[in-house]
Amino acid sequence: MTGLYRETRDVLRKYGVRLRRSLGQNYLVDDGKRQRILGYGNLGPDDHVLEIGAGIGTLTLPMAELAGHVTAIESDPFIAGILADRIKGDNVDIIVGDALKVDFPAFNKVVSNLPYQISSPVTFRLLRHEFELGVLMYQKEFAARMVAEPGTRDYSRLSVMLHFLAEVQIVDYLKPGCFFPRPRVDSAVVTVRPTGFSLPALFEDVCRALFQHRKKKTSKSLRESFHEIKADLDFSEVLDVLPSEILEKRVFQLKPEEILEITERMEELSASS
Numbered sequence: 001m002t003g004l005y006r007e008t009r010d011v012l013r014k015y016g017v018r019l020r021r022s023l024g025q026n027y028l029v030d031d032g033k034r035q036r037i038l039g040y041g042n043l044g045p046d047d048h049v050l051e052i053g054a055g056i057g058t059l060t061l062p063m064a065e066l067a068g069h070v071t072a073i074e075s076d077p078f079i080a081g082i083l084a085d086r087i088k089g090d091n092v093d094i095i096v097g098d099a100l101k102v103d104f105p106a107f108n109k110v111v112s113n114l115p116y117q118i119s120s121p122v123t124f125r126l127l128r129h130e131f132e133l134g135v136l137m138y139q140k141e142f143a144a145r146m147v148a149e150p151g152t153r154d155y156s157r158l159s160v161m162l163h164f165l166a167e168v169q170i171v172d173y174l175k176p177g178c179f180f181p182r183p184r185v186d187s188a189v190v191t192v193r194p195t196g197f198s199l200p201a202l203f204e205d206v207c208r209a210l211f212q213h214r215k216k217k218t219s220k221s222l223r224e225s226f227h228e229i230k231a232d233l234d235f236s237e238v239l240d241v242l243p244s245e246i247l248e249k250r251v252f253q254l255k256p257e258e259i260l261e262i263t264e265r266m267e268e269l270s271a272s273s
């Protein structure tokens with residue numbers, strides 16, 4: 001039994017906590033992995049770190065020793081109370097609330113063992129803010145989709161959007177035994193460095209529409225999901241302005257740059273009509 005496992009068990013017993021899987025309450029209990037995650041964050045006194053899903057402070061407490069400031073968001077008020085009890089210094093703010101709804105403070109790094117049920121919306125919410133580095137833990141399959149290349153099984157809307165929005169790298173994997181209680185899935189640690197690229201307004205709609213039929217030809221997929229794209233456009237006009245080599249490709253084989261081209265052509269058409 002590692003020191004962190006014993007410490008976690010003791011805290012949970014002391015406060016009489018019953019962890020809830022529905023809230024993603026699987027707490028990190030592997031000392032070595034915690035050290036590695038903190039190491040990827042490379043924290044120093046100039047850093048203001050945001051943490052989403054702080055739990056009982058497994059990452060928060062050591063981060064408070066390393067960074068200038070930590071803002072910890074936790075939605076479960078009872079768990080947030082334990083976290084507040086365990087914090088010694090005065091450089092940690094706790095926000096009790098849903099990380100999809102509360103305002104984020106200005107931060108330059110985000111280090112979190114995320115509640116996996118909000119992986120996608122919280123990642124896109126984070127990327128609407130300016131920051132330098134994210135060290136984020138996800139379900140392994142989700143992380144694989146984040147970095148997937150065109151033509152592969154995991155290539156998805158998420159891969160395409162992130163291709164432009166951030167440099168993403170999988171830097172570590174964690175087995176279920178690294179957590180208490182054990183989740184049913186493996187996990188991955190991902191570093192995220194935002195590029196600052198701003199996507200055209202229709203890009204997300206176009207990606208969503210296309211990937212509803214990822215194995216179909218682009219022309220067919222666009223036709224079937226054209227209603228998903230919120231623009232006043234005529235489908236036949238769109239077909240006329242898109243290169244045939246793009247229209248003939250299966251959606252999952254389209255490069256992110258080709259999806260950007262589809263979007264830009266649509267926006268030009270919309271602006272000229």
Ligand SMILES: C[S@@+](CC[C@H](N)C(=O)[O-])C[C@H]1O[C@@H](n2cnc3c(N)ncnc32)[C@H](O)[C@@H]1O
Pocket residue numbers: 023024025026027028052053054055056057058059073074075076079097098099100112113114115116118
């Ligand atoms: C996977 S645990 C991580 C806990 C701790 N950081 C660790 O590494 O052991 C995720 C935490 O997020 C909290 N949580 C779940 N949904 C949330 C949400 N929408 N906003 C903020 N916190 C949430 C859960 O209560 C839980 O404490």
